[in-house]
Amino acid sequence: MPSLTMPQHKQLTFYTSPYSPYCHRVHIALEEAKVEPSLVEIDLRPGCKPAWFTNKVNPMGTVPAFTYGGAPAPPDQPSPAALKLAESIVLIEFIADLHPEAALHPKDPELLARARLFITLSHDTLHDAFRGFFFRGERIESILPSLEAFQALLAPSGYAVGPWSMADVVVAPMIVRFMRLAGYEIGKYPMGEGKRLLKALGEPKFARFMQYYQSLWDRPSVKATWDEVPVSCDSPEGRLI
């Protein structure tokens, strides 16, 4: 592994939204690294996102986003010298590089490659099922095959690739939302599908998935960054992001 120059303490500002599973990924990684950045909440509702965010922090206009380094500055006027960074997985890799002690990167390159491959393969399986269920309003028949395919990617025991890694950070927010929001019937899926999903996941063929969910739910960084009350509250905007 390359030896990385140890950074001096530099400012870290994290632009986030409490409902976003992508931001949740980064919150988990920061929790694992025991890093506490300045937090700036960005309102993602249509018409509410401030122009300075797209102009000065992230031209793609998305959260999560970081500024890192540069002179301390107000969140809406970041220093030109500060690094501007976005994309949840890029941010997790960055935290892992800054904090090798956080064990987000397995030390063995082959295991780390397996973690990164798991992340890539989770997009068309778990992530697609997540968007299908919560955002496209699909029924469980449409998403269960993807969840089964995702389950097949898991190591036989332990976390995604065995020991804890960034792979778990990436998928935990979606799995937690499946398991914790379906019971409240929150999402675009037809009413009643939430209960049907939990029943289907209780079947023996999803035993490994449920075991994995339990190990994620038991991980302190996952519990500490999941605030169920605001997410489960009904809101006109259907705040799931």
Next chain:
Amino acid sequence: MVQPGQITFYTHVYSPYCHRVHIALEEAKAEYTSCSINLMDRPPWYNTKVNPAGKIPAITYGGPKHAPEEPSPEAAKINESTVILEFLADIFPEAKLLPADPVQRAQARLMITAWEGKGFEGFKDFFFMYAQATSPEKTLLEGLDAFQARLLATGFAVGEWSNADSAVAPFLLRAELLLKNDLGTYPVGEGKKVYEALQGPRFARLRQYLKDVKEHPSIKATWDEALQFGIWSQNPMFKRT
């Protein structure tokens, strides 16, 4: 530089994804055996022995040297081009496929992720899905402009050559080749029109970047324009009635 283990590389010259890995192997001065895989006529052993997803690129790493069709059970099998690029950066640290500095590493990774979004979308829409796309020319030019906007004033994506260049250059080289020769699913002349647009002042920085790319040793070693023209001009998808 002592290579830690054997590498067998499953590839095909047409593929920009395979090209990414080929460049990185050359950058690392790795010892490797190449095996050409034609996905239109996939050998029956490929899915079971190398990559269950059936795609290229893939590598085996470690274990004893083996015939391509008989990977050793001890060898790691790694697929997905960006996963392989990261793995090669990890096992060839002196090659600096990614910079040592976490900030620059993050910038390189963001360039790759940003390209995978708008950049690739434009490439795919314009050359391969012209009729179904909404505004393929606009998407292609915006994707190229967005990549250009992230470049430093001179040099490669983050200064020295990195995985960011290995990841994006294969697409830029093919885009230029196809546009210059008016090859694609678009109507006759549309390619040449976009090629002309790329000669204007808006794209001066991108043209310089491409010029620098073509002079770079690992590109010279892996890009044969005449060969590529021969392959792409025969592509049945581009046949015009």
